[in-house]
Amino acid sequence: xxxxxxxxxxxxxxxxxxxxxxxxxxxxxxxxxxxxxxxxxxxxxxxxxxxxxxxxxxxxxxxxxxxxxxxxxxxxxxxxxxxxxxxxxxxxxxxxxxxxxxxxxxxxxxxxxxxxxxxxxxxxxxxxxxxxxxxxxxxxxxxxxxxxxxxxxx
Numbered sequence: 001x002x003x004x005x006x007x008x009x010x011x012x013x014x015x016x017x018x019x020x021x022x023x024x025x026x027x028x029x030x031x032x033x034x035x036x037x038x039x040x041x042x043x044x045x046x047x048x049x050x051x052x053x054x055x056x057x058x059x060x061x062x063x064x065x066x067x068x069x070x071x072x073x074x075x076x077x078x079x080x081x082x083x084x085x086x087x088x089x090x091x092x093x094x095x096x097x098x099x100x101x102x103x104x105x106x107x108x109x110x111x112x113x114x115x116x117x118x119x120x121x122x123x124x125x126x127x128x129x130x131x132x133x134x135x136x137x138x139x140x141x142x143x144x145x146x147x148x149x150x151x152x153x154x
Contacts, residue, residue, distance in 0.1 A: 060084050064083050103115065126143055130143075132147035
């Protein structure tokens, strides 16, 4: 009689363990595919959407800054704080899965001062491309390495 009771307890324990394992496996299914935020959204993931949003906000802030400061671009990210939607938090060089790099340059495309902004993911892959933009406002993307002006438009 005791043997039957022991066997029943072991069977129940194994059944509970199996249910837990199935539940854990089901909870680790692949994430849902990226849902575009607007018609024509070039992002391939939430991380890319955030990176591209950062770049668009930066580019708008630079345009506004240039309009208000005698045709000169901001020389640092902190100079853009409170210009348009650019916030103090955006001056941090780590933005989610991406690292921001910004620098000014002489003799930009129009023979005047310019700038370059790059966003490089911690790991480049098909859903984490690198991005590049300069004073012309066009965002370029590359899924093989660091994006440059020669990279395809995003």
